[in-house]
Amino acid sequence: MFIYRPPSDPITNLYQDADLTVIDKPSGLLSGPGRGDDKQDCALARCQQEKPETLLVHRLDMDTSGILVLAHNALCHRQLSQKFQNRTVRKTYIAWVEGIVGADDGEINLPLIADWPNRPRQKIDPKAGKPSLTRWQVLDRRDTATLLRLTPETGRTHQLRVHCEAIEHPILGDRLYGTADSFARAPRLQLHAEMLAFTHPTTAEPLNFLSPGDLTGPTGHDTLAPLSAH
Numbered sequence: 001m002f003i004y005r006p007p008s009d010p011i012t013n014l015y016q017d018a019d020l021t022v023i024d025k026p027s028g029l030l031s032g033p034g035r036g037d038d039k040q041d042c043a044l045a046r047c048q049q050e051k052p053e054t055l056l057v058h059r060l061d062m063d064t065s066g067i068l069v070l071a072h073n074a075l076c077h078r079q080l081s082q083k084f085q086n087r088t089v090r091k092t093y094i095a096w097v098e099g100i101v102g103a104d105d106g107e108i109n110l111p112l113i114a115d116w117p118n119r120p121r122q123k124i125d126p127k128a129g130k131p132s133l134t135r136w137q138v139l140d141r142r143d144t145a146t147l148l149r150l151t152p153e154t155g156r157t158h159q160l161r162v163h164c165e166a167i168e169h170p171i172l173g174d175r176l177y178g179t180a181d182s183f184a185r186a187p188r189l190q191l192h193a194e195m196l197a198f199t200h201p202t203t204a205e206p207l208n209f210l211s212p213g214d215l216t217g218p219t220g221h222d223t224l225a226p227l228s229a230h
Helices: 043-048 074-085 159-166 180-184
Strands: 012-016 020-025 065-071 090-098 105-109 112-114 122-124 133-142 145-152 191-199 206-210
Touching: 012 206, 020 043, 043 065, 065 074, 074 191, 090 159, 105 159, 122 159, 133 159, 145 159
Parallel strands: 065 191
Antiparallel strands: 012 020, 020 065, 090 145, 090 191, 105 133, 112 122, 133 145, 191 206
């Protein structure tokens, strides 16, 4: 049985103004509250300790680390939510995946749908699934593992995790979609939201946030250098 043990590390603020906050969420912390009293500690609740009016705009999976945006008022929340729905927010992730990916770049275009008998899992369904597109680029190859930069053109639940598993390169440390071997090769899910860019809903200023993350890669290796070194 899964027991929720959120990390005690403080959340890193990347940006804050009167309208919004951008944070670097640690792996293991829920974006918003879950069901049950034991799942109320989350990124939203921690931000609300400083600003009680804070609202969650989008989510990252609990085990995914990286950039998360929160709004401070209903108008900003609505405007930011529309940007995500209209796909005007640019975002990229980095992930260590199992195996050596041969090509240097490519795309995964496979429709996704909820796997209802096995929630929260998602699955590929060519007939009933919603269109889902992920572009990828190789950043590094190391000890039968590959570091990818992933750019989701759609925002389906678990899209990156399912797409990587579908091409037989599951993300290391993935307890839902990985194999026993790929899960055991990392101390946490090796998926990090590294970049988020959008125009400010009030000032129209272009905003671009970067977080190199702390992915360890295959077990036995030191923390990766910042991506600017690649």
